[in-house]
Amino acid sequence: MTQAAIELENLSISYGKTPVVHDVTFSVAEGESFALVGESGSGKSTILRAITGLAPDWTGRIAVLGAPRGHAPDRAFAKTCQMVFQDPYGSIHPRKTVDDCLAEPLAVHGIGGRDQRVRDMLAAVGLDQRFRFRFPHQLSGGQRQRVAIARALMLEPRVMLLDEPTSALDVSVQAEILNLLKKLRREQGLTYLMVTHNLPVVSFLCDRLAVMRHGRVVEIADAEALKTGRLADPYSRELYAASGGTLQPA
């Protein structure tokens, strides 16, 4: 039997005394692309943060590729699982060149052959080599997001956590990044857990989705249910209709 890439069991997460996520259970198969959608503040990013160890106050169980997670970030985990944020400035330093940004994770983990790896990765994310020694402010928004994705992939993780990776981009640039994410997943067998508010993006990139509201998962559905307008939960259906979808009987 293939193991799950991500398993969440009765996961509840708090910030200090404030509970934010309640009793969430789902699992993402290896190679699957799974979306978390729902209203803002419903705890989607918090779930990703708990998986990476950035939101340490949780109860329940989190396992990634079969290994249970602890409550703090740990360095070895970076090789298994990486996160990409909406705002690429969250993960790329404004005063470092693209080259520094991509080579750094390799240096931290004592991995050699950096020059070649950086070249290869730039090619993989569709960035010309001439961007290698540029600073972030010399790049467009789409190019910066490519750098952020490249950086996340430097350690060859098998699981990627994507937090609204295209929400800050124009549609034409979004299309490029979505194509890139789809290609990388196909070529490298990556698993995606992606937060987004854009249901058509889920339809393009994901196999299943969980709809969240007020810190709870209200529905887990196949992308097919989304494509055909057959989501079941009333809130899911409201979200779907507000996104311009045409509802069908669930």
Added chain:
Amino acid sequence: MSVPLLDVENLTVTFPTASGPVDVVKGISFSLGRERLGIVGESGSGKSMTGRAILKLIRKPGRVTADEMVFDGIDLTAQSERDMRRLRGARISMVMQDPKFSLNPVMTVGEQIAEALVTHKKLPRRELRARVLSMLEAVRINEPERVAKLYPHEVSGGMGQRIMIAMMLIPEPDLLIADEPTSALDVSVQAQVLDIIDDLVTGKGMGLILISHDLNLVARYCDRILVMNSGEIVESCKAGDLHNATHPYTRGLIAAMPRMDEDREELPVLDHSAWTTGAGT
């Protein structure tokens, strides 16, 4: 056709840059009746500059020229800053993306809405209060009495934006310019806010200019659409005819958007060398 509410001929907005003056709006012309006009385009295409130019809100060193900019018979190009201040709010209002930057943090919601009205029209206190509460109701705020006493930081994003709309519409302007009015909001809240704008605009027979980067949204809430790219209007059509758009840029944008029932393996991408865009707001 009757006399348009707004007529713009050859509007240009220019900024000086290190490499010489750059036109960020390049001689565009359009007119608007008491209808809903959408201006759509990617960031940096000149949408906000167009909206601000109509209200003469382009700051130096930006420069605005136009052969004609007439609002309800008033030649806007000839108005002094003082005249413009009288027009703004009273006859032409603008709602912007983020209420957090537009609401005054130290005044209650009720006081701000009241102020928006009394600036243009003196009213007895009781009547003023009644108008404020009924305006809050019109933007579908439950418990208007309670909400009127709140400060901006005490309300959610969606409610903040509805309060902005209440402020902008209480003087009963003839034209509302809404620049990305819901881009900071959740999808489900977006629809509520746009429905409210739509009801009020249609109900009062106002004109609306809805500026957005979102083609679908503009197509749903407008009668006519202008597509902007690099400071130019590349397409002008009825909202219902958007799928028959002819300009390659418009067609490219439509094709690049994932659909709810998406089954394409790859999304077609635009050739950016053909349409260079700067960083806008």
